[in-house]
Amino acid sequence: MTVETTFAAMGTTAWARTADEESAAAVMRWFTAVESAASRFDASSELTAVNRSDSDIVPLGPVLADLFRTADEMRRATGGLVDPAVGVSIVDWGYDVSFETIIPPESAPRPTPAAVWQVSGSAIERVPGVLMDLGGIAKGWTCDRAVETGLASVASAGGDLRSADPRLVVDVLHPFGGTAASLHVGVGALATSSTARRRWQVGGLDAHHIIDPRTGEPARSPVVSASVMARTSAEAEAGAKAVLLHGADGLAWAADQSWLGGAVVCWADGSVYGTGDLEVAA
16 A cells, blocks of 8 residues: 655645555654744744854754755755855845745845855854755755655655655656656656746846855856756755756766766756766656
8 A cells, every 4th residue: 555645845745655644644744844943934943043043153953953964065065056055145036935925126136145154063153144045955855854764655845856666757847848858766866956937026137046156146047947866855956956057067067976866957948958877767
């Protein structure tokens, strides 16, 4: 017996395949627990308390400590391209509430590159006023833990997926419609990062939720969506975002990363390209 469950979590749609109803309920509780710790939209979350703290060093609970350690690993692996310290920029561009209720600012804000921060043990050190946004990393990490702890054989949230099913094949949707590729994920992970959704206008400029930490502005890239395979969903999530931010050089960068298992990108002109190591399903 298997149970497939779809539920709302982390501002998106989550899905899990579990052995029974009890495990399905446990997966939903797990997602709720992580969201209550890591959501920047929840005034009572631990992350909100961290962002509001006027201390240079802030202690972290077990969930946030593990999340920030993972975020730090991904920051280093991507050469700083995937960095949660872009919260100020996200807020300045209008994404300070859930997407459905965004009220865009009248003009583009002053660029604010990602701030300096570090995590040591179970504490984070940064200058007060820096806003951290765990975003996609939290989704990927939550899927990873759901599968690694045996709660689910497959778990996904907002384009991030982790699988323990050796037969799993996933269709990567093209942002303009149809299927871009069918990939054999098997035991591993797949994540997609895209600028095709969650878009709005700020002072006549296109804005979206993927901030380039080098500029503090929404990413300007010929790549509209990037999908990456990796061992874990957190790695795939970081890899996909980095490929998109690298733009025209994204696939070449992905091909050089031993921790990634292949990538496929959809360009603004509709073209689809992939790295040579992709295991495409027949």
